[in-house]
Amino acid sequence: QVQLVESGGGSVQPGGSLRLSCVVSGSPLDTYAIAWLRQVPGKEREGVSCISRSGMGTFYNAGVKGRFVISRDVAKNSIDLQMNNLKPEDTAVYYCAALKTPCDRDVYEYISWGQGTQVTVPY
Numbered sequence: 859q860v861q862l863v864e865s866g867g868g869s870v871q872p873g874g875s876l877r878l879s880c881v882v883s884g885s886p887l888d889t890y891a892i893a894w895l896r897q898v899p900g901k902e903r904e905g906v907s908c909i910s911r912s913g914m915g916t917f918y919n920a921g922v923k924g925r926f927v928i929s930r931d932v933a934k935n936s937i938d939l940q941m942n943n944l945k946p947e948d949t950a951v952y953y954c955a956a957l958k959t960p961c962d963r964d965v966y967e968y969i970s971w972g973q974g975t976q977v978t979v980p981y
Contacts, residue, residue: 860889862882862954862971864954864973866879866975867952869980870979872946872979879939888911888913889911892956892957894928903953904919905919906919906939907922913930926939946981953973
């Protein structure tokens with residue numbers, strides 16, 4: 859059973875940076891595509907970024923493209939999300955999830971979720 863644990867959230871001023879980490883246990887990194895998603899209370903969950911099983915394919919929400927970078931750290935068995943030039947609208951709980959489906963699908967099917975980490979960018 860694959861398990862995911864997120865870390866790295868916090869509060870940062872607009873324009874600042876944070877690096878989120880999703881440590882994967884119970885399977886090698888190349889078993890599943892891994893997605894980062896976020897959710898604000900009262901709003902639908904939103905896909906942020908995704909990395910393919912091979913690590914060669916990366917995908918980004920249009921609102922974060924050019925600011926966020928998803929990557930693999932094989933030594934840590936983690937999928938990291940470097941978030942730069944953060945904006946108040948990036949405030950949300952960020953989750954990582956292991957996917958049954960590839961990244962390039964309109965609808966994801968999920969195998970497992972992490973517990974989430976809060977990111978706050980005040981106005």
